[in-house]
Amino acid sequence: MENxxxxxxxxxxxxxxxxSETCARFGASVTVIDEQSAPGGQIYRQAPENLRQRAExxxxxYVDGVAKxxxxxxxxxxxxxxxxxxxxxxxxxxxxxxxxxISTVTDDGLSEIEAKRVIVATGCYDxxxxxxxxxxxxxxxxxxxxxxxxxxxVVPGKKIVLAGxxxxxxxxxxxxxxxxxxxxxxxxxxxxxxxxxxxxxPGVAVSFAEPLAQAARAYAKLLRAGVPVIFSGAVLRADGxxxxxxVTLAHLNPATGLPQPDNTREISCDAVGIGFGFTAxxxxxxxxxxxxxxxxxxxxxxxxHDGEMRSTVANLYVAGEVAGIGGAKTAAAEGALAxxxxxxxxxxxxxxxELRRARSNCRRNRAFAALLQELADPGDELLRALRDEGTVxxxxxxxxxxxxxxxLGQNPFLGTSNALKLLGRTGMGACQxxxxxxxxxxxxxxxxxxxxxxxGQFTARPPVKPVPIHHFGGGVRD
Amino acid sequence: MMRxxxxxxxxxxxxxxxxxGVRVQAIPGESLAGxxxxxxxxxxxxxxxxxxxxxxxxxxTCFECRVEVRRVGQEPVVARACMTPVxxxxxxxTVAPREKL
Ligand SMILES: Cc1cc2nc3c(=O)[nH]c(=O)nc-3n(C[C@H](O)[C@H](O)[C@H](O)COP(=O)(O)OP(=O)(O)OC[C@H]3O[C@@H](n4cnc5c(N)ncnc54)[C@H](O)[C@@H]3O)c2cc1C
Ligand code: FES
Numbered sequence: 001m002e003n004x005x006x007x008x009x010x011x012x013x014x015x016x017x018x019x020s021e022t023c024a025r026f027g028a029s030v031t032v033i034d035e036q037s038a039p040g041g042q043i044y045r046q047a048p049e050n051l052r053q054r055a056e057x058x059x060x061x062y063v064d065g066v067a068k069x070x071x072x073x074x075x076x077x078x079x080x081x082x083x084x085x086x087x088x089x090x091x092x093x094x095x096x097x098x099x100x101x102i103s104t105v106t107d108d109g110l111s112e113i114e115a116k117r118v119i120v121a122t123g124c125y126d127x128x129x130x131x132x133x134x135x136x137x138x139x140x141x142x143x144x145x146x147x148x149x150x151x152x153x154v155v156p157g158k159k160i161v162l163a164g165x166x167x168x169x170x171x172x173x174x175x176x177x178x179x180x181x182x183x184x185x186x187x188x189x190x191x192x193x194x195x196x197x198x199x200x201x202p203g204v205a206v207s208f209a210e211p212l213a214q215a216a217r218a219y220a221k222l223l224r225a226g227v228p229v230i231f232s233g234a235v236l237r238a239d240g241x242x243x244x245x246x247v248t249l250a251h252l253n254p255a256t257g258l259p260q261p262d263n264t265r266e267i268s269c270d271a272v273g274i275g276f277g278f279t280a281x282x283x284x285x286x287x288x289x290x291x292x293x294x295x296x297x298x299x300x301x302x303x304x305h306d307g308e309m310r311s312t313v314a315n316l317y318v319a320g321e322v323a324g325i326g327g328a329k330t331a332a333a334e335g336a337l338a339x340x341x342x343x344x345x346x347x348x349x350x351x352x353x354e355l356r357r358a359r360s361n362c363r364r365n366r367a368f369a370a371l372l373q374e375l376a377d378p379g380d381e382l383l384r385a386l387r388d389e390g391t392v393x394x395x396x397x398x399x400x401x402x403x404x405x406x407x408l409g410q411n412p413f414l415g416t417s418n419a420l421k422l423l424g425r426t427g428m429g430a431c432q433x434x435x436x437x438x439x440x441x442x443x444x445x446x447x448x449x450x451x452x453x454x455x456g457q458f459t460a461r462p463p464v465k466p467v468p469i470h471h472f473g474g475g476v477r478d
Numbered sequence: 479m480m481r482x483x484x485x486x487x488x489x490x491x492x493x494x495x496x497x498x499g500v501r502v503q504a505i506p507g508e509s510l511a512g513x514x515x516x517x518x519x520x521x522x523x524x525x526x527x528x529x530x531x532x533x534x535x536x537x538x539t540c541f542e543c544r545v546e547v548r549r550v551g552q553e554p555v556v557a558r559a560c561m562t563p564v565x566x567x568x569x570x571x572t573v574a575p576r577e578k579l
Contacts, residue, residue: 035538035561037507037563042537047507048505048506048507048508048563049506049507050486050490050505050506050507051484051486051505051507051508051512053484054484085538085561107549107562107563125535125537125539125540126535135529135531136530137520137521137522137530137531137532138520138532139534140532140533140534140535140536141534141535141536143535143536143537144533144534144535144536144537145536147535147536147537148511148512148515148533148536149483151509151512151536152508152509152511152512152515152516153482153483153484153512154480154481154482154483154512154515154516155480155481155483155515156480156515156533157479157480158479158481179483179484180483181483242520242521242530243520243521243530243532270479271480281539395531395534395540395542396541398525398526398527398529429541430541430544431539431540431541434539434540435534435539435540465538466541466556466557466558468555468556468557
C-alpha cells in the first residue's frame with residue numbers, strides 16, 4: 001500500500017491524456033501506462049524522431065493533438081510507463097488489499113503497479129468484418145493503414161482500395177493524397193443520400209458544422225484528384241496468390257442494401273483497407289469483473305458506467321472508446337470526467353460547477369457520437385451477406401463459417417460463446433477472440449435464436465497481452 | 479508495393495540487425511513491421527494450415543504479424559512485429575511455411 005499511487009491510467013490516447021492532466025492539476029499521484037512508446041493513442045499516433053517529417057499531411061488537428069499529447073507528457077508530476085503493455089488487472093478484492101494490482105510487460109521484463117483507483121481508457125480497434133479473402137496479406141483494417149502512415153511513414157501498397165461505411169475512410173484517403181498516394185478507390189456501402197437525409201434533421205447540420213465541413217473538403221479533394229468515390233458498393237471478395245491482387249466490387253441493391261451478385265466488377269489493387277467502424281478494447285474492464293453491455297453500432301461489448309464514468313467495480317473508471325465508440329473529443333471529455341469522479345471519490349475537493357461542465361461536455365459529444373454511429377452503420381444484414389461457407393471466421397485457428405455452423409447444427413444446445421470456444425476452438429488463438437467474437441455471436445444467434453446477452457462473450461483471461469514465457473523463467477513458445 | 483511515403487536519409491539508418499539471414503539497416507524507434515514494409519516484405523508468417531499472413535491491425539491486437547525475434551544474449555521469442563522496435567544486433571525471422579521447417 002505504501003507504494004501505491006492514487007490513480008493509475010491505462011491508455012495514453014485522448015481519453016487517458018485528459019484524465020492524467022486533470023489528475024495532475026489536483027495534485028494526485030498518477031501513473032499513466034501505455035503499450036505505445038509515445039503518448040497520443042490511435043488518432044495522435046506518433047512516428048519515431050527520424051520519421052516525423054511532413055506530419056502536417058495528417059492535418060492541423062493531428063499536429064495540434066500531438067503537440068498537446070507531448071505537453072501533457074512533460075508534466076513532471078505524472079509518472080509515465082510507456083512501452084508497458086498491461087496484461088492483467090487484479091481488483092483490491094482479489095489482492096485482498098486496498099489497491100489494484102496492475103501487471104505490465106515490456107521488452108525487458110515484467111513489472112507491477114499498485115493503485116488505489118484505476119481509469120481504463122484503452123480505446124478500440126478496427127471492427128473485424130470477415131469476407132472471402134480477408135486473411136490475404138495486404139487486406140487490413142482501414143485504421144491500420146493510417147496507423148502505418150502516422151507511426152512508420154509506410155503504406156502497404158501502391159493501389160489501395162478503401163472500403164466500408166465509416167466516414168473516417170474519407171479522412172484516411174485525404175491523408176494518403178497529402179503524401180502523394182492516390183487510393184485506387186474509396187467505396188461506401190451507403191447510398192449517397194443517406195448522409196444528406198441524416199443531416200437534414202433539424203439542428204444536426206448546425207451543431208456538427210465542423211466535422212461536416214472536414215468530410216466535405218476531403219470528398220471534394222478526392223474528386224479533384226480523380227479518385228473514384230463509390231456509394232452503394234461493397235467489396236465482396238479479395239483474390240490473389242499469397243497477396244491481394246484484386247477485389248470484386250458489388251453494387252448494392254438500393255432497396256435492400258444487399259449485394260447484387262450479377263452487378264459486380266473487379267478492381268486491380270495491392271492493398272485493401274476495410275473500415276466499417278470500431279470495436280471497443282474492453283478486455284481489461286471485463287478482466288477486472290466490471291459489467292459490459294452489447295452495443296451493435298457503438299463498439300460491441302462496451303463498459304457500463306454510471307454517467308460519471310464509474311464502472312460497476314468500485315474505484316474502477318472508464319473513458320473513451322472503451323465506454324462506446326465516440327471519437328477523440330468524446331474520449332477527452334470522458335477522460336476529464338472520469339478523473340473528476342475518481343478525484344472526488346478520493347476526497348479531493350472537486351468544484352460542483354466543474355463537474356457539471358464536464359458532464360454536459362460529455363453529453364454534447366455523445367450526441368455527436370450517436371449521430372456518427374448511425375451514419376456509419378453498415379447494417380448487420382450486409383455484413384452477414386459478405387461471408388460465405390468457406391469464409392474464415394476465426395483467423396487464428398483458421399475456422400470457417402461453415403465449420404462453425406456445422407458444429408452448431410450438431411450441438412443444438414450450444415448456446416454461448418464460451419461453449420463454442422471449448423468445442424470449436426474459436427477464440428482460443430493468439431488474438432483471444434478479439435477478431436471472431438462478433439461473428440461467433442451472430443452465428444450462434446442465428447442458429448439458436450438466443451439473445452446477445454444470453455450468448456455472452458468469451459471470458460477475458462490474463463494475459464490479455466502476450467507475455468513471453470521466459471519472463472516467467474520457462475521455455476519459449478508461441 | 480509497400481514502401482515509405484517520405485524520403486529517408488541513409489544517415490538515419492543507424493540500427494543494424496538481421497532479417498531472415500540478411501543484414502539490414504534500420505531507423506531507431508521504428509517497428510519491425512515498419513522496417514519490413516519499407517523493405518517490401520509481404521508475408522510475415524505462415525499459418526499451420528499453410529496460409530500466408532501479414533499485419534492486419536498494425537496496432538497490436540490481431541497477432542497476424544508475429545515473427546521470431548532474438549535479442550542479443552537472449553532466447554528467441556515470438557513477438558508482434560508491429561509493436562516491437564528495432565534493436566541493434568537483433569535477429570528476426572519471418573515464420574516459414576510449414577513444409578520448409
Ligand atoms: C487504427 C485507428 C485509427 C484511428 N484514427 C482516427 C482518426 O484519424 N480520427 C479520429 O477521429 N478517430 C480515429 N480513430 C478512432 C480513435 O480511436 C479515437 O478518435 C481516439 O483515438 C480515441 O481515444 P481513446 O483515448 O478512447 O483511445 P485510443 O486513442 O485508442 O488510446 C488507447 C490507448 O491505450 C493503449 N492500450 C490499449 N490496451 C492497452 C494495454 N492492455 N496495455 C497498455 N496500453 C494499452 C493503446 O496503446 C492506446 O494508445 C482511430 C482508431 C483506430 C483503431
Ligand atoms: S498487425 Fe496486428 S498485432 Fe501486429
